[in-house]
Amino acid sequence: MAVSKPQRIVMHWTAGEYEISDSDYEKYHEVVEGDGTRRLCRRRPEANNDVNDGDYAAHVRAKNTGSIGLAMCCMKGAKERPFHKGKFPMTEVQLGAFINMVAEYAETYDIAVDRRHVLSHEEVDVTLKVPQDKWDIMWLPHMAKPGNVVEVGDFLRERIEAARAKKFDRSDSFLASLNEDDLVERIVARIKEELA
Numbered sequence: 001m002a003v004s005k006p007q008r009i010v011m012h013w014t015a016g017e018y019e020i021s022d023s024d025y026e027k028y029h030e031v032v033e034g035d036g037t038r039r040l041c042r043r044r045p046e047a048n049n050d051v052n053d054g055d056y057a058a059h060v061r062a063k064n065t066g067s068i069g070l071a072m073c074c075m076k077g078a079k080e081r082p083f084h085k086g087k088f089p090m091t092e093v094q095l096g097a098f099i100n101m102v103a104e105y106a107e108t109y110d111i112a113v114d115r116r117h118v119l120s121h122e123e124v125d126v127t128l129k130v131p132q133d134k135w136d137i138m139w140l141p142h143m144a145k146p147g148n149v150v151e152v153g154d155f156l157r158e159r160i161e162a163a164r165a166k167k168f169d170r171s172d173s174f175l176a177s178l179n180e181d182d183l184v185e186r187i188v189a190r191i192k193e194e195l196a
């Protein structure tokens with residue numbers, strides 16, 4: 001079934017090298033390379049509103065409709081158990097750029113930064129109960145070994161939400177300029193005017 005707008009963001013690592021590959025270009029909507037460079041991929045998120053035409057980014061199993069796919073190019077050759085981060089571990093600068101990028105997409109598409117709407121590929125399995133058979137974003141540069149996938153997701157969401165609040169401050173300057181006393185004074189003045 002098609003949707004009218006993107007519903008969620010699925011976060012990935014590519015299990016590739018630090019630069020965008022041809023398959024990354026087909027699979028995701030945007031990626032961040034190892035040095036923090038962002039690369040747009042072939043399709044815009046709207047392509048996934050309807051997957052029946054076959055023209056969409058296929059980045060998850062059985063959950064591509066309405067799913068924006070954002071990824072970090074890294075983790076080729078990494079092993080989960082025993083943990084071995086390989087030659088292309090996620091970098092701090094890459095993660096920082098990724099957090100800002102996800103915040104931007106969440107803002108643009110009005111997607112809530114919560115467990116059901118901004119989640120890692122592996123959380124699609126755990127939280128949405130759609131089996132993925134993947135290990136994906138279970139480790140971050142400050143961690144000694146992979147952690148609980150939802151805890152890692154929560155760590156990311158907290159930072160994404162903070163980045164979103166910082167970047168897209170919604171405080172309304174008109175409302176902020178009014179305090180209650182001003183408002184009462186104005187109303188009283190208005191009533192006096194009416195009665196005069």
Ligand SMILES: [Zn+2]
Nearest residue numbers: 012013121136
């Ligand atoms: Zn993935």
